[in-house]
Amino acid sequence: MNKSFDVKKFASKNSIYIVLIFLIIVVTIASPKFLTVGNIINLFTTESIKGLLALGVAFCILSKGIDLSLGSIVALSAVVSASLIQNPTYSAQMFKGLDMPIGIGVPVAIVAGILAGTIFGVINGALIAYTKIPPFIATLGSMVVVRGLAMLYTNAYPVPMLKNEFKTVGQGNILGIPNLLIILILFALIAWFLLNHTKFGKNVYAIGGNDVAARVAGIKVKKNIILVYTWSSFCAAVAGVLLAARTGSGIATLGLNYELDAIAAATIGGVSHNGGVGRIGGVIAGILILGVVNNGLLLLGVSPYIQQIVKGLIIVGAVVFDMRKNAKAA
Amino acid sequence: MNKSFDVKKFASKNSIYIVLIFLIIVVTIASPKFLTVGNIINLFTTESIKGLLALGVAFCILSKGIDLSLGSIVALSAVVSASLIQNPTYSAQMFKGLDMPIGIGVPVAIVAGILAGTIFGVINGALIAYTKIPPFIATLGSMVVVRGLAMLYTNAYPVPMLKNEFKTVGQGNILGIPNLLIILILFALIAWFLLNHTKFGKNVYAIGGNDVAARVAGIKVKKNIILVYTWSSFCAAVAGVLLAARTGSGIATLGLNYELDAIAAATIGGVSHNGGVGRIGGVIAGILILGVVNNGLLLLGVSPYIQQIVKGLIIVGAVVFDMRKNAKAA
Amino acid sequence: MSEYILEMLDVVKVFPGVKALKGVDFRVRPGTVHALMGENGAGKSTLMKCLMGITQMTSGKIVLKDKEVNIKDTLSAQEQGISMIHQELNVVTARSVSENIWLGREPLKNKIMIDHKKMKQDTLELLEKLHMDINPDELMSNLTVAKMQMVEIAKAVSFNADIVIMDEPTSALTTTEAEQLFKIINNLKSEGVTIIYISHKMDEIFRICDEITVLRDGEFVGSDYSANMDIDKLISLMVGRKLTEMFPKIDCEIGETILKVENLASEDSFHNVSFELHKGEILGFAGLVGAGRTEIVETIFGIRPKTEGHISINGKEVNINNPYDALKNGLCLLTEDRKKMGIIPVLSVRDNTILSSLDNYSKGIKLDHRKIQCDTEEYIDKLNVKTADYDTEIESLSGGNQQKVLVARALLTNPDILMVDEPTRGIDVGAKAEIHTLLTKLAGEGKAIIMISSEMPEVLGMSDRILTMHEGKMTGIISRKDASQEVIMKYATEGFETNEEDNNE
Amino acid sequence: GGKATTTDNSVDDGKGENEKIKIGLTMSSRDQFLSTLETAVKDAAKKQDNAEIIAFDAENDIQKQLSHISSFVSQDCGAIIVNLVNTDTTEEILKAAGDVPVVFVNRLPNQPILEESDNSSFVGSDEYEAGQLQAKYLTEYFKDKDDKEINYVLFMGTLGLQHTNARTKAVKETLEENGFTLVKQFEDTAEFDRAKAMAKMQQFIGTGKPFDVVIGNNDEMALGAIEALKSANRLEVPVVGIDATANALAAIEAEEMACSVFQDAGGQGSGAFDFAYKMAQGEKVDKYGWIPFKIVSLDNLADFK
Numbered sequence A, B: 001m002n003k004s005f006d007v008k009k010f011a012s013k014n015s016i017y018i019v020l021i022f023l024i025i026v027v028t029i030a031s032p033k034f035l036t037v038g039n040i041i042n043l044f045t046t047e048s049i050k051g052l053l054a055l056g057v058a059f060c061i062l063s064k065g066i067d068l069s070l071g072s073i074v075a076l077s078a079v080v081s082a083s084l085i086q087n088p089t090y091s092a093q094m095f096k097g098l099d100m101p102i103g104i105g106v107p108v109a110i111v112a113g114i115l116a117g118t119i120f121g122v123i124n125g126a127l128i129a130y131t132k133i134p135p136f137i138a139t140l141g142s143m144v145v146v147r148g149l150a151m152l153y154t155n156a157y158p159v160p161m162l163k164n165e166f167k168t169v170g171q172g173n174i175l176g177i178p179n180l181l182i183i184l185i186l187f188a189l190i191a192w193f194l195l196n197h198t199k200f201g202k203n204v205y206a207i208g209g210n211d212v213a214a215r216v217a218g219i220k221v222k223k224n225i226i227l228v229y230t231w232s233s234f235c236a237a238v239a240g241v242l243l244a245a246r247t248g249s250g251i252a253t254l255g256l257n258y259e260l261d262a263i264a265a266a267t268i269g270g271v272s273h274n275g276g277v278g279r280i281g282g283v284i285a286g287i288l289i290l291g292v293v294n295n296g297l298l299l300l301g302v303s304p305y306i307q308q309i310v311k312g313l314i315i316v317g318a319v320v321f322d323m324r325k326n327a328k329a330a
Numbered sequence C: 001m002s003e004y005i006l007e008m009l010d011v012v013k014v015f016p017g018v019k020a021l022k023g024v025d026f027r028v029r030p031g032t033v034h035a036l037m038g039e040n041g042a043g044k045s046t047l048m049k050c051l052m053g054i055t056q057m058t059s060g061k062i063v064l065k066d067k068e069v070n071i072k073d074t075l076s077a078q079e080q081g082i083s084m085i086h087q088e089l090n091v092v093t094a095r096s097v098s099e100n101i102w103l104g105r106e107p108l109k110n111k112i113m114i115d116h117k118k119m120k121q122d123t124l125e126l127l128e129k130l131h132m133d134i135n136p137d138e139l140m141s142n143l144t145v146a147k148m149q150m151v152e153i154a155k156a157v158s159f160n161a162d163i164v165i166m167d168e169p170t171s172a173l174t175t176t177e178a179e180q181l182f183k184i185i186n187n188l189k190s191e192g193v194t195i196i197y198i199s200h201k202m203d204e205i206f207r208i209c210d211e212i213t214v215l216r217d218g219e220f221v222g223s224d225y226s227a228n229m230d231i232d233k234l235i236s237l238m239v240g241r242k243l244t245e246m247f248p249k250i251d252c253e254i255g256e257t258i259l260k261v262e263n264l265a266s267e268d269s270f271h272n273v274s275f276e277l278h279k280g281e282i283l284g285f286a287g288l289v290g291a292g293r294t295e296i297v298e299t300i301f302g303i304r305p306k307t308e309g310h311i312s313i314n315g316k317e318v319n320i321n322n323p324y325d326a327l328k329n330g331l332c333l334l335t336e337d338r339k340k341m342g343i344i345p346v347l348s349v350r351d352n353t354i355l356s357s358l359d360n361y362s363k364g365i366k367l368d369h370r371k372i373q374c375d376t377e378e379y380i381d382k383l384n385v386k387t388a389d390y391d392t393e394i395e396s397l398s399g400g401n402q403q404k405v406l407v408a409r410a411l412l413t414n415p416d417i418l419m420v421d422e423p424t425r426g427i428d429v430g431a432k433a434e435i436h437t438l439l440t441k442l443a444g445e446g447k448a449i450i451m452i453s454s455e456m457p458e459v460l461g462m463s464d465r466i467l468t469m470h471e472g473k474m475t476g477i478i479s480r481k482d483a484s485q486e487v488i489m490k491y492a493t494e495g496f497e498t499n500e501e502d503n504n505e
Numbered sequence D: 001g002g003k004a005t006t007t008d009n010s011v012d013d014g015k016g017e018n019e020k021i022k023i024g025l026t027m028s029s030r031d032q033f034l035s036t037l038e039t040a041v042k043d044a045a046k047k048q049d050n051a052e053i054i055a056f057d058a059e060n061d062i063q064k065q066l067s068h069i070s071s072f073v074s075q076d077c078g079a080i081i082v083n084l085v086n087t088d089t090t091e092e093i094l095k096a097a098g099d100v101p102v103v104f105v106n107r108l109p110n111q112p113i114l115e116e117s118d119n120s121s122f123v124g125s126d127e128y129e130a131g132q133l134q135a136k137y138l139t140e141y142f143k144d145k146d147d148k149e150i151n152y153v154l155f156m157g158t159l160g161l162q163h164t165n166a167r168t169k170a171v172k173e174t175l176e177e178n179g180f181t182l183v184k185q186f187e188d189t190a191e192f193d194r195a196k197a198m199a200k201m202q203q204f205i206g207t208g209k210p211f212d213v214v215i216g217n218n219d220e221m222a223l224g225a226i227e228a229l230k231s232a233n234r235l236e237v238p239v240v241g242i243d244a245t246a247n248a249l250a251a252i253e254a255e256e257m258a259c260s261v262f263q264d265a266g267g268q269g270s271g272a273f274d275f276a277y278k279m280a281q282g283e284k285v286d287k288y289g290w291i292p293f294k295i296v297s298l299d300n301l302a303d304f305k
């Protein structure tokens, strides 16, 4: 009896992984192409950009906030880094004649792109922490502003013809594993470490769970809120630079609505919008669930409209399944 | 002294109207064309569609939820009603040869459109009430699903060539006041009445303010949650039918991202995302603030990129200003 | 017709991992005040929540007025004539007093429109009848906790129910309001209303209750007329053993001044507060609700802005802007409002325990999980917290046990100055004695303690000196030997001129 | 094989699976025009008894499009038809496709890269030409205007898209080349959306500023502007669009719209298929298969109905 209880508890604690495995089985049966190394790597690579955003926004949601500006930050970081690393042979180069040696140029472009995006996370965080406006509205505002800045910076023209050395960052691979995937794994580990093994992580959970009590318990709520949004924008900025490198060009329309998918992934993964509840393992599972669904529907050649419908249903279905265990527990 | 205190209190209670008046003054000075009857009517008419959505989503936010599916519902209602009232002379009519007499056709198209949209509000509400999944994720799911259905229904083709009698609904006016504006005012009155003078309204405030307290007080929380989302989708469905009538055609891409503007309007208008706080007067002010900003930027001929940036800053600025009074009051 | 109005038979309630009720029998005679007693976590609130339809019992039956009833939600409980005052405040703070009272049953005109006039009128009549001085249009958030509790009481009465359940109604009230409640209870009783009364305050029980039922660890241990019981017997039924001493105050060496507060003020809540606190001393704060005691400690702790005055610790003036600064300066505060300012509901017992001491567990940037586990175990065991394990969400602990976790959190910071605001609110007798012993021991170790309490015996029994407050003004400091219930009440109600001699001991 | 929205020839079941030539098609998104194009590709495939089309929609997401290419390669497609999301990802698309020949359709890829590669080609129209044709029509329309000054209203499509940029630039540049002075009265985006264009037009008319012409980056926006002009009784102002949708043709017939520009979706689709089919079988094709734009006005309306 004791044992059967444990199985149940295990299942209910890990229901999101069960959903994931179930989906993988279904898709594998439906399409034998699914479980091939090439396809799996393709799947991971495709989801890695949004995955980074999900790892970022998970912290915001844990702290009972949200970040809608991530998609725009992707765009800004992409165009800023791209503008600094165009081939000087390209006639419509943004900064005419700019031609840094690779050893300087690539790092400068990467750092500049990341900084340009991350700064808006600091601003978001400070706005939310000091003015106490709802994160939804603060980041909705910066979503619009940052996208506008990216448009203004590029005049809405693409920034193409990036140097090959820069593109390698997003397109290359190490021992057959794409760089993008490696970076995603790295960020997942960092996020997991931050949440579970540092003071910052405990603070984020506490602030999300009850911010007044957290403050009374001696937690610097404002500082931590700023850190949370800095982290999420940092993830998005890295994603933006990688996206520019992967696609070989930056454009101000990049990353549109990515934040919604990222939020969906985190939520599917069990991060609660009431704050204070959620784990990185769940977020990764959430990302993979969306990835498997996208990839599966694609392999099955489902009509795009029906794809949308199925995807919507699965998002809701996964969360419902995950909630049922909580309902039982309560 | 007593008197000066009252002025202060009045100002802090009505800060959002002060923001509105301030913006109107700024825009009027910048562009003398602003304060003309024609322009004001235009402004209202333009904002009326999103205004309806804001009146709907305000209820969701008051109940501590959110509705992201409203833009998609606009599209679905628009295409459904449009498909039933095309000119039979149009060769690519969706239902070949359909030609109801006006007296039946127009009401049928309107009712069918409204029903098609509202049904998804019922589903949203039931999902949220019974499975307890976060409203954000439930409505994110239906946002995707409903948009997909609208696409599937029309195969992503526009549904044009609507009968004139139907178009009159959206384009006509009574004594010079556009029908759209009249309907917006009507809905604002209904929303105000519901919130302030019915049990339903009190229940919404209570559920948003403290759902445990509401449940313990014997309120049927589930029923009321369903009603809330039914109302918001009803508003969106009406908006969709009106949009089809106004533009003389329905297309599945209508209303994209409208929900974000609606949520922004409600939030600017002081509806708190923590639930339980907000008034219809504020929502109307929020709609008008966005309207004045849009209209003002348009009249001033500001570049579209800078328009975005300014709009984002004003959204955040208005809410910050509105929060300052709360910070003081608390 | 049976002699009972209500019988709950063989009630079992299982939460995941916890069997909260293990077949409880509970019988109540009509028109009586029936006390339901037990330690923290004994299952009192759970039993009442089953009766009220807030949680569903796993098995068992409820017989009400000779009919077996099925109570599926609050609404059906209300229809059966039962209403309840909850242990935790259940108010919609953003709405007005009258809206809270009539929530879900607003009077209507024309079948759909709410009759605001009647609602206000009814509220006025109700509050008048109960002698409560509260404005029906006031927002709940503008009321003190005590006033909110009074509104909750009014609301429970307004149902005109046959059975009114009161789950620790006086835990947020001070003497005057408690007296008012007892009057209300007497009136209800004379109208034939049955009252189920839960409290940890022994004196109240013997004053107002006709019968007492005792639960221990989810089991029924006994029931009798209160006339047949005395405190010792009741305590041994509850705790399962004899209790040594309630206020184990030992006189210890009072050391040098550690905290000096001069002319402290915070906005409109209090003015001109000055006192000194010494090592090894317990300074009690007495006063009525709204006297501003909580505000003083909150200001010292950096939760509220200090608008005037100076605070020095160990002779050095300190500048404390937030709780973080306060903790760094060796201060610690156990707050009055457990739900709002204390617990992080969704976090585990462990995380709640260590929250204020995270700095002590950081090795570089990494946390030392082993040390965390070790210390949590030590303190949770020391304070006898009833919990399934350390990973349990604190939310699912009984109120008293939540309080103990917060005490553990405070102790872990190893403060020089410990400020406790209503430390034993909602805590059972056994645990109360434990906390008192702990406070005494800490004082003995040379720590300085400020203790706010609305329980006169506690203030008298534990304090070396007692500071009295009246409506935001300090009215005196009384030394232990001069203090008595009467003296304190005088200072607290009438607002004597500050007596300099008392001030300087 | 992969079960996509395949259009294989079921009549010829007798043929072995392995003789089928699979052709991948990835579309940037679905609108009326691209749907027509897609249908044309599939219809053309039906005429060949051994061709099979696998069609995906990238929903305007470059990332998705790249993953489509990888997936086509792993499904052994003989050729890939790409309607680019972003025209600057040409190189990455070609890299992902590897040895599989690529036919770009509708949206012109980065030309130097296209010309460098030896197994890719382009079928489509020159977006710049569409704007040019609008300008040509307007030059004719305003040829008797004395002051050569045109107060214009221009509705741009979604910002950042290549055809928005090209069409806008072309119409303005060509009019100026033809000797007109352009006076900007209103230039804003309406995101290719009828409702948005209508709302903005209405508000603009309210300002009472003078304007001689309304230019739309597509027909939907032009039609939205027309709805606004109708209620203001300003239909005499010429409105020009692009796409020649059924709606636009009807509006031209009703003399509400001055002209539109016909982009031959069917021609592009079938042309792209032909190129792809040939390349899949190792045949050589031209680098560019230009499908010209055509101006549509009341004079030649009959040709397009």
Ligand SMILES: Nc1ncnc2c1ncn2[C@@H]1O[C@H](COP(=O)(O)OP(=O)(O)OP(=O)(O)O)[C@@H](O)[C@H]1O
Binding pocket: A330, C015, C016, C018, C019, C020, C038, C039, C040, C041, C042, C043, C044, C045, C046, C047, C087, C386, C395, C396, C397, C398, C399, C400, C401, C426, C428
């Ligand atoms: N929602 C829940 N989930 C899990 N366990 C619970 C839940 N609610 C109560 N319990 C457990 O049930 C037991 C009884 O709790 P209850 O609140 O009834 O105690 P109580 O007698 O009212 O104590 P107190 O005097 O502290 O209020 C406790 O062990 C508690 O941890």
Ligand SMILES: Nc1ncnc2c1ncn2[C@@H]1O[C@H](COP(=O)(O)OP(=O)(O)OP(=O)(O)O)[C@@H](O)[C@H]1O
Binding pocket: C141, C142, C143, C144, C145, C146, C172, C174, C269, C287, C288, C289, C290, C291, C292, C293, C294, C295, C336, C454
């Ligand atoms: N949220 C609030 N808004 C406005 N006034 C408040 C609020 N909370 C407390 N007050 C006011 O502050 C004063 C002090 O209240 P409080 O009950 O906290 O004092 P106290 O002496 O700590 O009482 P207690 O005996 O309950 O601990 C009262 O006059 C009260 O009305």
Ligand SMILES: [Mg+2]
Binding pocket: C044, C045, C046, C087, C167, C398, C399
């Ligand atoms: Mg209890």
Ligand SMILES: [Mg+2]
Binding pocket: C293, C294, C295, C336, C421
């Ligand atoms: Mg207090």
